[in-house]
Amino acid sequence: MGALTLDALTPGTFDERAQDDLQRFTLLAEAAVRMTRLEQDVCRLRLARSDTARDIRERQEDEIIGQSSTIRQLLDELKVVADSELPVLLTGETGVGKELFARHLYQNSQRRRRPLIQVNCAALPESLAESELFGHVKGAFSGAGNARAGRFEAADGGTLFLDEVGELPLSIQAKLLRTLQNGEIQRLGEDEPRHVDVRIIAATNRNLHDSVRAGHFRADLYHRLSVYPVPIPPLRERGSDVLVLAGHFLELNRARLGCVVCGCHRPQKMC
Numbered sequence: 001m002g003a004l005t006l007d008a009l010t011p012g013t014f015d016e017r018a019q020d021d022l023q024r025f026t027l028l029a030e031a032a033v034r035m036t037r038l039e040q041d042v043c044r045l046r047l048a049r050s051d052t053a054r055d056i057r058e059r060q061e062d063e064i065i066g067q068s069s070t071i072r073q074l075l076d077e078l079k080v081v082a083d084s085e086l087p088v089l090l091t092g093e094t095g096v097g098k099e100l101f102a103r104h105l106y107q108n109s110q111r112r113r114r115p116l117i118q119v120n121c122a123a124l125p126e127s128l129a130e131s132e133l134f135g136h137v138k139g140a141f142s143g144a145g146n147a148r149a150g151r152f153e154a155a156d157g158g159t160l161f162l163d164e165v166g167e168l169p170l171s172i173q174a175k176l177l178r179t180l181q182n183g184e185i186q187r188l189g190e191d192e193p194r195h196v197d198v199r200i201i202a203a204t205n206r207n208l209h210d211s212v213r214a215g216h217f218r219a220d221l222y223h224r225l226s227v228y229p230v231p232i233p234p235l236r237e238r239g240s241d242v243l244v245l246a247g248h249f250l251e252l253n254r255a256r257l258g259c260v261v262c263g264c265h266r267p268q269k270m271c
Helices: 016-062 070-081 098-107 126-133 169-184 208-213 219-225 241-257
Strands: 086-092 116-120 159-163 201-206 226-233
Touching: 016 226, 070 098, 070 226, 086 098, 086 208, 098 159, 098 201, 169 219, 208 219
Parallel strands: 086 201, 086 226, 116 159, 159 201
Antiparallel strands: none
């Protein structure tokens, strides 16, 4: 930004036509300056929205939202067990956030710089469950054109999160028990076992006591997984946390939609 001067030694050099041209150029310069400022404002606004949304996403991933005594007591308990190597079994109804608490355990553990591998046991077909968890060698079954490592090997040195562990077939439960006992896996079609160093966090919405009594879940595996059982309370038992969560999601969507204010009053721009 600066100044432009037009000088002449001869009077009358700038006639009426030249002054009209200069006035038009002035309007063009003014429009260019305004457009530049608008573009800068838009750029700053986009960066601000992006930073806000990213900060909220990071907080959402790293933090559990809640201020009730129930959730504070639970977080204090998780802080103690997270630093250990004990297997943890997260129990609770569908939708209470077991995966979020599993990530919280991982992020506060000594293995947080190593991989966290998640397995949805309910989505594993029985015919492929062994290969997915423990891997296979080339030619182990029809279609196994190459050797493949399983989820346990992928999580070696880190943490394996077994979501909906109550859905595992009994045949796979026996192999999982061996891994928990000896720290060894055996790829499908391979004779020699492999050693893995994996911490297990499991979660289920089932009552595994009832599953054990009904013969759908191995009692010895249940005891191995539930060295430290952690029941996750539903939102209805967390007092005013519902208001805190509502405010959090409103702020998250305000940033995502670019709204200035979220509310019911008359705003300039609302959502």
